[in-house]
Amino acid sequence: MYCTHCGLPxxxxxxxxxxxxxxxxxxxxxxxxxxxxxxxxxxxxxPAATQYNTQQIPATPVAPAxxxxxxAPPVCRPNNSGNKTPIIIGAIAAVVAVACLVAFIAFExxxxxxxxxxxxxxxxxxxxxxxxxxxxxxxxxxxxKHHKTKPSALxxxxxxxxxxxxxxxxxxxxxxxxxxxxxxxxxxxxxxFVAAGMYLPIYLAASDSHNQDAIDSANTMMSTMxxxxxxxxxNALGGIxxxxxxxxxxxxxxxxxxxxFGDVQASNNGYENxxxxxxxxxMLSAVIAHGGQNLMSYDVTTDGVSIPAxxxxxxxxxxxxxxxxxxxxxxxxxxxxxxxxxxxxNQGKEQAxxxxxxxxxxxxxxxQAR
Numbered sequence: 001m002y003c004t005h006c007g008l009p010x011x012x013x014x015x016x017x018x019x020x021x022x023x024x025x026x027x028x029x030x031x032x033x034x035x036x037x038x039x040x041x042x043x044x045x046x047p048a049a050t051q052y053n054t055q056q057i058p059a060t061p062v063a064p065a066x067x068x069x070x071x072a073p074p075v076c077r078p079n080n081s082g083n084k085t086p087i088i089i090g091a092i093a094a095v096v097a098v099a100c101l102v103a104f105i106a107f108e109x110x111x112x113x114x115x116x117x118x119x120x121x122x123x124x125x126x127x128x129x130x131x132x133x134x135x136x137x138x139x140x141x142x143x144x145k146h147h148k149t150k151p152s153a154l155x156x157x158x159x160x161x162x163x164x165x166x167x168x169x170x171x172x173x174x175x176x177x178x179x180x181x182x183x184x185x186x187x188x189x190x191x192x193f194v195a196a197g198m199y200l201p202i203y204l205a206a207s208d209s210h211n212q213d214a215i216d217s218a219n220t221m222m223s224t225m226x227x228x229x230x231x232x233x234x235n236a237l238g239g240i241x242x243x244x245x246x247x248x249x250x251x252x253x254x255x256x257x258x259x260x261f262g263d264v265q266a267s268n269n270g271y272e273n274x275x276x277x278x279x280x281x282x283m284l285s286a287v288i289a290h291g292g293q294n295l296m297s298y299d300v301t302t303d304g305v306s307i308p309a310x311x312x313x314x315x316x317x318x319x320x321x322x323x324x325x326x327x328x329x330x331x332x333x334x335x336x337x338x339x340x341x342x343x344x345x346n347q348g349k350e351q352a353x354x355x356x357x358x359x360x361x362x363x364x365x366x367x368q369a370r
Contacts, residue, residue, distance in 0.1 A: 003017035003019065003020060003022055003024060004022065004024075005017065005020050005022035006019050006020040006022070008020075010024060152181065152182035152366065153177055153181040153182040153336065153338070153363070153366040153367045153369075153370055154175050154176075154177070154181075154182030154183060154184040154338075154363065154366055155182075155362070155366055156184060158362050158366070159173070159175070159184050159186070159359065159362055160186065160187075162355070162358045162359060162362060163186045163187075163355070163359075164186075164187070166344075166347065166351060166355050167344075167346075167347070168186070168187045168188060169187075169188060170188075170344060170345050170346045170347060171186065171188065171342075171343070171344050171347065171355065172186060172188040172189050172191055172193050172276060172277040172341075172342075172343040172344075173185075173186040173189060173277055173340075173341065173342050173343070173355075173359065174186065174189045174276075174277035174278045174280065174281040174340075174341050175281060175338055175339065175340045175341070175359075175363065176281045176282075176285060176338070176339050177336060177337065177338050177339075178285060178288060178336075178337040178338075178339070179336060179337070181336060181367075181370060182366065185277070185278050186277070188277075189276065189277045189278045190254060190276050190278050191254075191276055192254050192256070192274040192275065192276055193274065193275065193276065193277070193324065193326070193343040193344075193345060194272060194273070194274065194321055194322050194324040194326075194343075194345065195255070195257070195273040195274055195275040195318070195326075196318030196319055196320060196321050196324040196325075196326050197225065197316050197317050197318015197319065197326050197328065198255075198273065198275050198280065198316075198318060198326070198328070199218075199221050199222060199225065199230055199261075199316060200280065200283040200284065200286075200287055200316075200328065201243055201246065201247050201252065201255060201257070201275075201283060202218050202221060202230050202233050202234060202237075202243060203218045203219075203221070203222050203233075203287065203290075203292055203295075204246075204250075204283060204286055204287065204290070205237055205242070205243055205246040205247075206218035206233050206236070206237060207290055207292075208246070209236075209237055211236050211237065213232075213233075213236040214233045214236035214237050215233075217229045217230075217232040217233035217236060218230075218233040219295060221233060222292055222295035222296060222316075223295045223296075223297060225298065225316055225317070227260075227261035227262035230261040231260045231261055231262075234260065234261075240257050240258065240259065240260060241257075243257045244256050244257050244258075247279075251282070252275070252279040252282065252283065253279070254274065254275055254276035254278065254279045255274065255275040255276070255279045256273070256274050256275075257273045258271040258272055258273060259271040259272065259273060261273075264321065267321050267322070272321075272322075276343075277341035277342070277343050278341075280328055280341035280343070281339040281340065281341050282339075284328060284329075284330055284339035284340075284341065285339050287330070288330060288337065288339070293314045293330040294314065296314040296315055296316055296328075296330065297314070298315045298316055298317050299315075300313060300315050300317065300327060300329070300353075300356065303317070303349060303352075303353045304349075304350065304353040304354070304357075305327075305353045305356045305357050305360070306357040306360065306361070307360060308333075308360060308361055308364040310333060310334065310364070311331060311332070311333040311360065311364055312331070312332045312333075313329050313330070313331055313332075313360075314329065314330040315327055315328065315329045315330075316328045316329075319349070322345060323345055323346050323347075323348070324343070324344065324345050325344050325345075325347060325348060325349055325351075325352040326341075326342065326343045326344065326352075327340070327341070327342040327352070327356050328340075328341050329341075329342075331360070331363065333363070333364055333367050334367050334368065336367050338363055338367075340359065340360075340363070342355060342356050342359065
């Protein structure tokens with residue numbers, strides 16, 4: 001059934017046009033008039049031979065038929081779709097434009113590992129290159145190798161094995177380097193031993209006093225290990241207690257003098273001079289600072305001590321009281337200076353000399369390994 005108003009087809013049982021809402025009349029009551037101007041598809045709906053009486057169709061409904069063609073609703077749908085198409089295309093174009101802008105900014109800022117603008121050259125004219133990072137890494141690796149910690153010149157395990165091979169109670173050993181390359185103190189290194197041959201605090205106290213009589217006597221004492229000159233310096237300083245006071249005020253807390261040098265009777269009566277190998281090496285370092293090591297002239301090789309080739313030794317020796325045998329040394333080896341104190345009791349000369357020889361060899365090897 002066709003609508004007499006818009007001309008569009010409807011279901012046979014429909015009462016109103018589904019397109020324009022106009023009431024429908026059955027075909028047998030209101031025959032449709034021929035429409036010569038209607039789209040070519042419209043006549044296909046009517047039998048070609050059928051004739052219609054145009055006089056029976058009212059004038060009013062005929063006029064709108066050619067004006068509102070059957071194309072109205074179909075034309076509306078394409079127009080809506082067409083209106084959306086430019087919007088979609090515009091949105092896509094905007095997204096693409098933004099993406100291009102972001103990519104361009106990232107490219108210019110070097111975010112992709114590339115910098116379009118050349119970097120300024122260094123003062124030497126060297127331009128940045130792709131090898132910059134590897135070169136920097138290589139320098140860092142080389143620098144790390146150069147900063148690796150060197151082994152100590154005074155290896156504790158080696159020196160402990162030597163000292164403890166003789167005694168860990170009757171042997172006291174300490175050593176230190178003036179360059180900070182190492183320091184060693186044995187198990188008994190801070191214990192007080194009999195200070196036989198310990199002239200160092202007298203020399204240092206005299207140097208600090210600026211008392212010329214004390215200085216002159218102390219210098220002779222350092223060269224000859226003379227007990228008489230040592231006692232003369234002590235008297236010029238104010239007595240033996242003045243030496244102890246000086247030692248404690250300078251941090252040599254294990255050092256204490258209670259008798260004059262060579263006074264065996266006072267020693268037998270319980271008055272003794274004491275120091276530790278640790279204090280002794282600290283005093284040796286102070287003597288080096290004053291240049292006093294050049295006054296130390298005892299030849300330890302006469303006791304049987306072996307000195308490695310290339311090493312020189314300045315030394316003092318003390319012996320006798322309570323079976324003590326001590327060496328106080330300043331060692332020069334390969335440009336390094338080491339202070340060494342070897343103090344023994346109940347060991348004797350031969351044992352003390354053998355122990356000292358082994359220590360000198362170990363120190364020499366430690367210095368050579370650096």
